[in-house]
Amino acid sequence: MARREVVVETRNLSMHFGGVRAVDNVDFELREKELRCLIGPNGAGKSTFFKCLTGQLRPTSGDVVIRDIIMTGRESHEIASLGVGIKTQVPNLFDGLTAVENLWLSSRRWHGDRRANTLVKETIDRLELGEIRSSIVGSLAHGQRQMVELGMVVAAEPWLVLLDEPAAGMTEEETFKTAELVREINKTSALIVVEHDMNFIRAISDIVTLFHQGSIFMEDKMDVISADPNAREIYLGHKT
Amino acid sequence: MRLYGTFNGTLVIAGLAIVFTLIAPSIFQFFTIITLTQVIGLSILALSLALVWGFGGILCFGQSAFFGIGAYAYSVAAVNIGGSTGSILIAILAAAVFAAILGYFVFYGKVSDVYLAVITLTVSLILYSLMRRTSGPEYKIGNALLGGFNGTGSAPLNMPGDGSAMLFPMQTFYVSMAILVIAYVFTGWLVTTKFGRVCVSIRENEVRTELLGYDTRLYKLCLFSISAGIAGLGGVLFCVGVTRVTPDVFSLGQSALAIIWVIVGGRMTLIGPILATFVLYFLTSSLGSQQILNANLVLGIILVVFVLLVPNGVVPTIMNWFERRRTKRYERQKERRMKLRKHRAIG
Numbered sequence: 001m002a003r004r005e006v007v008v009e010t011r012n013l014s015m016h017f018g019g020v021r022a023v024d025n026v027d028f029e030l031r032e033k034e035l036r037c038l039i040g041p042n043g044a045g046k047s048t049f050f051k052c053l054t055g056q057l058r059p060t061s062g063d064v065v066i067r068d069i070i071m072t073g074r075e076s077h078e079i080a081s082l083g084v085g086i087k088t089q090v091p092n093l094f095d096g097l098t099a100v101e102n103l104w105l106s107s108r109r110w111h112g113d114r115r116a117n118t119l120v121k122e123t124i125d126r127l128e129l130g131e132i133r134s135s136i137v138g139s140l141a142h143g144q145r146q147m148v149e150l151g152m153v154v155a156a157e158p159w160l161v162l163l164d165e166p167a168a169g170m171t172e173e174e175t176f177k178t179a180e181l182v183r184e185i186n187k188t189s190a191l192i193v194v195e196h197d198m199n200f201i202r203a204i205s206d207i208v209t210l211f212h213q214g215s216i217f218m219e220d221k222m223d224v225i226s227a228d229p230n231a232r233e234i235y236l237g238h239k240t
Numbered sequence: 241m242r243l244y245g246t247f248n249g250t251l252v253i254a255g256l257a258i259v260f261t262l263i264a265p266s267i268f269q270f271f272t273i274i275t276l277t278q279v280i281g282l283s284i285l286a287l288s289l290a291l292v293w294g295f296g297g298i299l300c301f302g303q304s305a306f307f308g309i310g311a312y313a314y315s316v317a318a319v320n321i322g323g324s325t326g327s328i329l330i331a332i333l334a335a336a337v338f339a340a341i342l343g344y345f346v347f348y349g350k351v352s353d354v355y356l357a358v359i360t361l362t363v364s365l366i367l368y369s370l371m372r373r374t375s376g377p378e379y380k381i382g383n384a385l386l387g388g389f390n391g392t393g394s395a396p397l398n399m400p401g402d403g404s405a406m407l408f409p410m411q412t413f414y415v416s417m418a419i420l421v422i423a424y425v426f427t428g429w430l431v432t433t434k435f436g437r438v439c440v441s442i443r444e445n446e447v448r449t450e451l452l453g454y455d456t457r458l459y460k461l462c463l464f465s466i467s468a469g470i471a472g473l474g475g476v477l478f479c480v481g482v483t484r485v486t487p488d489v490f491s492l493g494q495s496a497l498a499i500i501w502v503i504v505g506g507r508m509t510l511i512g513p514i515l516a517t518f519v520l521y522f523l524t525s526s527l528g529s530q531q532i533l534n535a536n537l538v539l540g541i542i543l544v545v546f547v548l549l550v551p552n553g554v555v556p557t558i559m560n561w562f563e564r565r566r567t568k569r570y571e572r573q574k575e576r577r578m579k580l581r582k583h584r585a586i587g
Contacts, residue, residue, distance in 0.1 A: 080451055080453030092451070093448065094449075104437070
């Protein structure tokens with residue numbers, strides 16, 4: 001495989017909360033157009049790591065480098081300004097606004113008025129959001145809200161996408177649709193996906209990074225990880 | 241055509257306001273027309289608060305600080321440069337720049353919403369005590385004495401470019417209404433632009449807006465400053481209407497009144513707070529002429545009733561009611577049509 005350019009890199013990244021080392025000396029690399037899943041049991045540090053990447057948390061030490069620019073401790077909007085699409089863990093939407101307005105706000109950040117309107121229309125068709133396009137998103141069901149939020153990412157056409165648990169709380173059908181969508185986004189952009197749902201990960205992923213106690217435990221294909229006895233133990237806990 | 245909440249709706253209301261301006265002299269007494277200029281100034285204050293609070297989600301409890309700064313800046317400038325046109329611009333700028341400086345520390349310091357309300361209120365009260373202490377010949381800016389507790393005189397408006405051609409009260413009323421309409425259309429337009437829509441998104445979810453790559457601090461600062469400029473403009477008309485500005489423009493009562501107008505009128509609209517200002521102003525001033533009920537008590541009761549029973553304010557509540565009736569009627573028609581079709585199919 002041709003070595004593609006590294007687009008996201010962390011160097012000795014650590015995040016400590018008091019005595020707790022939520023993220024401990026993580027060296028991580030993501031190459032262009034790569035799709036990487038981050039997995040690990042609760043408290044493994046995935047979400048904290050994710051928040052350091054998105055600027056929601058300022059790491060205790062170490063650096064986050066995006067496209068050769070050191071972004072450690074920068075504001076979220078500065079990181080997003082590089083062309084990074086972010087979806088946080090809990091559906092994070094503009095609850096009082098319509099689905100269309102939500103998509104438009106995301107798209108308009110990157111594109112001119114006309115292009116933004118076209119992109120919003122395309123996204124609505126692509127994600128089959130036509131029925132709920134004028135609904136206030138605060139009144140939508142959880143799965144629909146997740147879809148709107150994915151739509152916000154798609155409508156902006158980012159080159160790097162960071163998704164925190166995109167399939168959480170979705171029905172099987174919705175999960176399947178999301179997986180398909182993630183693969184499609186991956187045709188044009190690099191992705192980092194934090195996820196719990198093993199079926200979802202199997203459906204989308206190439207290389208998976210397994211977090212354990214704040215560090216990267218192993219990095220490999222999903223089949224290899226699920227076959228590894230140590231990795232299984234981390235996930236399922238110690239046998240009693 | 242859908243009017244509510246669109247720019248076309250804004251234009252329709254602006255048209256109605258122009259009609260009102262033209263017929264007002266024939267239905268109101270002369271004295272009422274003079275009073276109206278003050279109320280127009282106050283309603284612009286309410287409009288500015290509706291913009292920053294209703295659309296930007298920034299609860300500025302001291303919006304009257306900018307209102308008062310506008311009034312003082314106009315009065316002082318008018319004495320020194322001897323004309324009202326430039327003084328109005330100075331007043332707007334003074335309020336906007338003051339807000340920009342205050343806002344820089346508040347928004348870039350990431351002060352949370354509640355503290356912002358407290359800080360703006362405090363600033364207003366500091367200005368209140370400050371201006372009260374300026375009685376004495378040593379407190380003057382240029383040729384303008386600040387006058388402490390009694391305040392300072394505010395020159396009437398004059399024809400642009402001719403400081404001696406003062407406007408008559410009737411003309412002042414026309415100019416004030418024109419300014420109100422312009423300010424209203426401007427804010428109505430502003431909230432439909434990209435800037436306005438991003439401000440609304442900040443109100444809805446600031447973190448999310450930031451994650452989309454918008455610098456929310458800058459947007460909030462701009463909105464805060466624009467709304468302060470509008471409040472300053474309101475202050476100008478108010479002091480012109482009263483012919484005097486006193487430290488009372490910075491008082492707690494003035495700040496609270498603006499909030500009450502916005503709550504009663506409906507904070508998600510721009511016209512609601514304007515109308516509420518007019519109605520409540522004339523209600524309280526007519527209550528002031530009798531001795532049975534205290535005007536502030538009535539105002540307090542109105543506020544409590546609205547917060548409890550009509551939390552969205554008058555205008556949104558009425559509009560929603562219409563909207564619901566329309567959809568209901570539409571559904572009923574649809575049902576009837578379905579029934580007819582069924583009948584035909586059977587028959």
